[in-house]
Amino acid sequence: MKTLICDCNRSMPLTPALLGQVRQALAATPGASADGLEAAHHLLCRREAGAFQRAAQGGEPLLVGCTQEQRLFTELAAQTAGAPGLQERPIHFVNLRETAGWSRDAAQAGPKLAALIAAAQRPEPEPVPAVSYRSEGRCLVIGPAEAAEVAARQLAGTLEVTLLVDAAGGGGLTQSHDFPVHAGTLRRLSGWLGAFEAEWESRNPIDLDLCTRCNACVRACPEGAINLAWQVDLAACRGHRACVAACDSAGAIDFDRAPLISSQRFDLVLDLRASPAFTMHQPPQGYLHAGADPLRRAMALLQLRDWVGEFDKPRFVYYEQRLCAHSRNEQIGCDACVEVCSTRAIRSEPSAKGQTQGAGAARARGPGSAGLPPALGGRIMVEPHLCAGCGACTTVCPTGALSFRAPSAAEQGRRWQAMLSAYRAAGGRDAALLLHSQEGGTRLIDELGRAARLDASVHGVPARVLPVALWHTASTGLEVWLMALAHGASQVWVLLTGEEAPQYRQALGEQMAIAQAVVSGLGYAGEHFRLIEARDARDLAALDAALQAPSAQGVAAPTAVVAQADKRASLELALEHLIAQVPVVPAGLPEAIALPAAGAPLGTLRLDRQRCTLCLSCVGACPSQALADNPERPQLRFTEKNCVQCGLCVKTCPEDALQLEPRLWLADGARARKTARVLHEAEPAQCVRCGKPFGTLQALQAVMARIGHHPAFQGAAAERLKMCSDCRVIDMASRTREVRITDL
Template sequence: MVCRLLCLRHYHQAGRTRKVQRQIRLCDCNRSFTVDEQALAAGIQAPLKVHHELCRREIGEVESALACGDVLVGCTQEATLFAEVAAERAAARIDFFNLRENAGWSAEGRGATPKMAALLAAATLPEPEPVAGVTLVAGNHLLIVGEAGAALGWAERLATRFDVSVLLTGTSRDAELPTERRYPVWSGAGVTLSGHLGAFEVAWTQQNPIDLDLCVRCNACIRACPEGAIGWDYQVDTARCRAHRACVAACGAVGAIDFARADGQREGRFDLVLDLSPEPLLKRVEPPQGYAAPGRDPLDQALAAQALGELVGEFEKPRYVAFEPKLCAHSRSRKTGCTNCIESCSAEAIASAGDVVRVDPYLCQGCGSCSTVCPTGALAAQYPRVEDLGLRVKTVLTRYRDAGGEAPCLLFHSAEAGRALIERLARRGEGLPARVIPLETWSADAVGLDLMLASVALGASQVAVLAAGTHDAAPLRAQAAHAQAILTGLGYAGEHLRIVDAEDWSGLEAALWDWTPAQGVGRAASFRPVPRKRDTLDLALRHLHESAPAPVTEIALKAGAPFGAVAVSDACTLCMSCVGACPTGALNAATDAMRLGFLEKACVQCGLCANSCPENAITLTPRLLLDESARRSVPLKEAEIFHCVRCGAAMGAKPIIDAMVSRLAGHAMFASEAQRRRLHMCADCRVIDLMENENGTKAWDMTE
């Protein structure tokens, strides 16, 4: 929780431009793996040297290199040591990448030179520009929620470190309120919690007859109660109380006891929340920073209290996703379409805000699932940006190929959990195969269909996503299934996409070492992934289609795919409600005729058109159309224009007029032939006809 906030400072500082040339220092860790210095230096425009004991006897080499400028070290194990050396030279900067566990320590380590070259090329790329951020400011006002025993115990321990408040959520005859009122204590039920670090809002209902905020703790009520229903926590056990109300009389003018309290609603605002309830108030996969629900274990509670103490202050976090409302397919005119992002958000940071969604950057934890499942690209991951990660993909694949590597497999993994699993595999198992190139990203949840297909188009034989550390692998599996269906449909043989849901290093080892290389493109694409999701998909699909072993024009896909066709039945009246609802312009109304057109390339299968159609005339068919017809607007339905039977003015599509007449034919207001005839007239002619054919008095009465 803390590192998700604090580690971002490095990212925001890292984007500054470095004009000095970096020196590269690699180490084979006491000759435990092979490093081909000549081969690696061939593709790098920077001084490169390989060492054997860089972190020990040769540490002076790092000091000498830092004296000349920035340094890139191919070792992460001793990053702390090297950083301490670099700290003595404030003008120099030191960066690290992992050559040992990612490449050298492998059963195929001797053949890993192309992968080492690829990893080195990625490490020498310029730092991406920092993303926009949001600032969180948290004081030390801590609310402790829970049963009296645990809540009061921790309040006593933490009262000197925090501005503590306590909310008791149950009675406990063994618990005793402190004799000295050093912090507020309340009691209540029906507790609700919302907000984020520095701005938590808590509401509860004061149900117990004794209001602890008013109670002076004189103990008169305890002594007066004949049933002993009041404990030292000053709460009434209503199951034992026999309504003598002796406690009310004993409380007297203080008025802290009220068995008929009318207004029991209470609320408060806090910086931090320690939730000791039996069931957490927030049941989220990713709770907000500043909220801790450690359960009943005392050690977990102590660790949670310590972590909360580190969250007092001012912090910066990135806006993990960018949102473009115009592309959002969530809703139109109160008709719901796509809800993928809302359903996938593990932090509950996304909610409906009318026709579009609202993203709370303070709650967002940056998993990127929303960008993965968004069919239009309205939500785009920013940490890292797709174009920045795409540049790394293109760089490693190009360098790997130039260094003589074959059948590359990209392994996307999350920054913390994925890295740890790969390191354990290198130490305990066979390591990564020489053709498997790990690419670390903030969260592997954000690896979507666009990045998967673009990677294959750019020359990857296969793409694996390590699910360790992800919140829900189901969206990743769905994306991989769509991508595999497309590649198989184009004739590419083998399994190209795999979501590796391994719980330990042995599972990762089995998933990668037994994976036979799949058929890739004969010629790698030259494009770079771009910010717009649909544009990247279009570039990738064009190249995959051009290079396909068995090119086809249509591929059937499963429901949920972001490509497909729209069909209309004879029930369509050309009311054009679907055109107004379509967020991407896939459905359009012609300007020269009563005609509904469809541009399949723009369709994302969000369903807004079908949900908006009053005639239920629209059906969706998931598929991928790859010929030029997908890029042209094709007519779905056309009808003649209906003209007013009196003046000849155009009134609209004939089917919609016919539908109106059919529905109103049995209405009492249109019982006569003359009245029914007016349904075929324009608005002006109806008034004129009414004036001419009804008696004047009646007509004028209607206008009053």
């Protein structure tokens, strides 16, 4: 890939020595290229635009180290004779000015420049399947009569508008009957862009479809109980029914009419009421709540006009049911994804037995599924049309049943690995990854860079801080962060800008508490993970100070292992390297590191042997093969590495004998957690008829204690309880024959 960089009218110290450092680092980084970095341009977007055009005419991929003039460069490439089309050879851009060059330590930013360029040179992620929307412009406007009609007239000509007049909202309608008008109270609104279902209840005695708006009823009513929206105030009405007589010809007024429930489908919804129909943090696409705010209303009207046609968005989340720890045997275990989703795109369907969804369904019985217990009792359902792509569900999912695909965690990890490799090759130390959103986060970092250029008291983004733009800050979590440390990062920070729902912040905080407990327990000094909050330019000073936090202790040597598509595999690889690289600890490593209970995906089981009857119902409930039996003898075995702390075994156990304990077990260098160990075993009960072992003595004694006093289990029936299943059948058959012979 050919790379062009510019010092923006010499405002960045891109010296030959610094560029030489960058070139050497890129040459030593697998997959990166130093082509085109012989010298920095000074005005690539103006006086030296010819250099860009010559580069654009070449056939190799092109990277430009400027995002401010991205539109200009794109247009210039399209106008350059001989340049490949943007579809054939897209041009990539990376911001080097605000993120690195406009900082008080820009002269030392060579490793950072190499890191940013190496990451930007990575190939684009594989495209993911799309979710489609189709809108024909059928728009429902809900609200007070006058405001709703004004909005409808502004949308006329672009959209097909229907009004649902809120009787309590006040105001009147004009005499002209230009739109379908319904009066009533919204009972239910569901759906998304192109597929909304609205249901409302009308108690108004005036049928607005039959009403000619002649106002005879308004003039006839002695109490003035009818307004110019042709709504009857039933509290003010005294039952004179003069309005009925006045409307005799049209027959639009009927006080005996039962409340009418109506429903209709719409593509778009504009809500002008004080309280929105959707209360979640992010409502469905196609629904806009403007209330009485004129500015929000004007912006909503502009946006609605653009929502006509066919639209696609990525299918951000992939669900593989066989890995899901949500439900087994009609018991609900992990519901972290349901709780964290801010769009209500994920719901629990306890009765959806055996159903499948998406690509995960096709592989539900594929390789690797052998031996897993059946998913009896239900599953989660993901509605991709409601999904906003935050990825929080994939972050809190302990098993990897939900995975983010735009880009995938594996691709994200490889990009970060390339970035950190180039940074290290250029001599950089103590790199801190600053994860931020593509919208609000990028805007704040740009503002900080510009402030540092104009104000000497502002430091700007430090040379050791590597900004990483994400589709959403909630889309990465524990395993990706720990893998970043294994790849050589000193710290991982997440910048929150107010775009995040409250539950996202809580989830990220819980994940960071677990990650910090792990690395601190292993003896790495310092604070490795932090949430940084900054909403707008008023918070720039606090953001500037937060980015100058001291570094933390990292690994001595980074791992060459790449991130995996499997969440648990990546987590294990990261843990293995962090354990192998532990700094010298005088007292040695503890046997186990206690982890916070909230969200912990690692841990053990505590078993009360006095209660456990080895019924093995927990084995059937375990979704991750952490629990297993022994075909040779009554045993309950446990592999701690596989445990996801979902709690299904605890809820399934009929004896309340199990308890979760979040931890990272380090016995035998953490090798013990990969080996199955016996939690409980017992002497088998032997059949009193054939001597074959079946069940356990403890379980048999428990059964005898519970039902042995029942009249149905006395005498021979009591002895039958002490037999294996085969002998029980034989004994019952032989006694039946004896009874028949006696009868004869």
